[in-house]
Amino acid sequence: MPHASNAEPHRLSAVELARRIEGGSLTAEAVVQSCLDRIKEREPVVRAWAHLDPAQALAAAQASDRSGKAGVLKGVPFGIKDIFDTADMPSGYGSPIYTGCRPSFDASAAALPRTAGAILLGKTVTTEFANRHPGPTANPHNPSYSPGGSSSGSAASVGDFMVPLAIGTQTGGSVIRPAAYCGVVGFKPSYGLFPPAGMHVNTESLDTVGAMARSVEDIALFRAALMAIPYETPAMPARPPRLALCRTMHWDRAQPEGKATLEAVAQRLRAAGAEIVDSELPPECADISEIQRRHSAYEAPRAHAPELHRHAALLSDDLLANGRIAAGRKLTTEDFHTAWRRADQARAAAAAWAGGFDAILTLPAPGQAPKGLGSTGDAIFNGLWTMLQMPCLTLPAGEGPDGMPVGIQLVARRHDDRRLLDIGLWVERHLGARA
């Protein structure tokens, strides 16, 4: 584990960094410098950053070291997906349309960690408008593989020890899937619990701010800052959890290594004392993935009206001609109403079902990351949970045939976010140390 006292600062967890900075054995400047050194070495290959100004980051760290102001993340660096507005860094949303865009304020996902003392290192690469068309980022475990998307740069930078914490967003599978592909911990809270102000809209009824780190404890710390709530360390549950092993209606889309990892983890957790029950989503959720796609498609030509109006030629075919905008133009407002009502029914049924378990154990992605950078992979195991607004946590759990990371996903009843992290801590401990 990266807790050894001689580890370079960029390898330490956020919890450990905060402890050492508070104790005076590390400075924010030394931490940021260590992250910048790592980035300098690795960025030519990984290409995780859309904006990174080392002088700006160091100046912020020095100011933090001089300031007497406390905070749970004092001196800890973080990255934010370039779909968020920042007052002192450009915001490009992964689109050439927004070259030179300088917002006038910080998104809350930038402002609140900064309030807690964190240092914003830079902006991480997003696919075009947090959609499908990929950016340049490569998977840090092997650059011939996709890091996943749309929060590509956040997942890759955390996975590569460039930064301990990063912010992403999920509309389909854009936090959980890239986190799993890059071998990090990803957390998508219940819809609406992390403040969305300053996040460029993709699909309002789905867009969820999420967090990435390398441990569940770090996620809990980051979460407190992002929600402006008191920080409480996650607690190991008093008894082993009761988990639903949910293969989902999309099991035939899973790759062999995804299936094998999930089954092996279930075995391992059962051996550790967990009660594992095979259980599938209730029938009201049968078409939940299709409902998610409808929401997303319907909103696309409306939310992207500014770009369609003035810069349609600069939109990718992945979004426009072959993508959600074309699909959304075929949907009527009545289709949208129907989808929304179906989602309401599905959510109520899913809440009743999930209430019977401490958490749901399922896949975060079909398997390991796809080869090549042309596609960020399949969100089929994510869209359903996003539409159900349930909190999701992915943990690294194994390797695929090419040595690429494979994860598992834990999901809890909506608004049971805190308990999900406690269960996540238990699962993380029983999966054992990695790296």
Next chain:
Amino acid sequence: MTAANRLSAAEAIAQLGSGALTAEALTHACLARAAERNDIKAWVWLDPEQALAQARAADRAGRPGLLAGLPIGIKDIIDTSDMPTGHGSPIYQGNRPFADAACVALLRMAGATVMGKTVTTEFANRFPGATVNPHNPAYTPGGSSSGSAAAVADFQVPAGLGTQTGGSVIRPAAFCGVVGYKPSFGEFSRSGIKLQCHNLDTLGIICRSLDDLPPLRAALLAGPRHEINRRAAAPRIGLCRSPAWDRADASTQALIERSASLLAAGGARVTEVEFTAPFTDILEHHRRIANFEAARNYAYEYEQHNELVSPVLRDTVLMPGRELPLSAYVEAIEIAETFRRWLDDAFDDVDVLLTPSAAGEAPRGLGSTGDPSFNSIWTLAWTPCVTLPAGTGPNGLPLGVQLVGRRFGDAALFDAAAWVASRLAN
């Protein structure tokens, strides 16, 4: 002949379409009225040349689209790529957004022009702007969409965009004696609108005639225009005094009771819809959600520019919102959902609810934009709402009646509202 600036949006669109009116002439008439009535202070940005240039461009293009060159006022918490966007706050003085908000782009794509930016209270919350009520400048126009309501009521522009988190579309529209419409939550894109509360903020329309709503709604949905059905059967009306009833003054209580009698006499079946526990406390749950979310969505302003945030916003919204426990917020979110299901069932027996648009006439003075209680309930309910002008109160200022429809039943609400309007007019 009616002066062009006095035409309703629907009338103007018809004349623009037929060629009886040019966008330039209409915009010119609106600008002349705005200049003459500058003391209403409805606009925070109005550049006559910029407005006329857009109108001339629309005329040159043959006034295409559903809105055919119609000028519209945009509340100044909505981003515009070619006009500053100040959010009613000194923090954003001179702020120039990079792009239009989705709603602005959709209006432009439907052929509308942006006449200018209308005054908003600070961050669409309660600290008032400079706008006065066009019916009597000693009275508030209501808020937070103060400038859009006042400009439309004063014939300075045929339609305006507003937003509602508590009561910021329906209440100012009622105070200024015009039509206000808040759609079902989730319908109009909020991309590019300064976010206050993600579970509440709703974009709405302020105009002078119900007939203006179908084309404007169609433009904002990028969908087809559904005309109001004026041959619909008499609606089943639920008289809903709501948990806020005691806040209404005598003139408003009397107006609602009288309207219910008139509508019953006109052939509607009128029944009473009463809130039951736990929904009698629904305003408290609205307040929790509003404060908790605003305190986090305005994190940058609160943390980085605390001294430029008004004391009233800071002390009565943002600080209490920071202090509210997460569990209290989550409980409010879940009760709100139960409330929506309960209300949806109530609409099995009625087509539309009749309820006050506000507690009374506009309050005197410009220090407060009035009580949003009669609106916050329905903002939280995510139901469509329309306010119709309904005479005047004891001080000679406008009163309104509010009609609430079933969620996603916006078109049916317009039909019922047309029926109600015709009976109340008799």
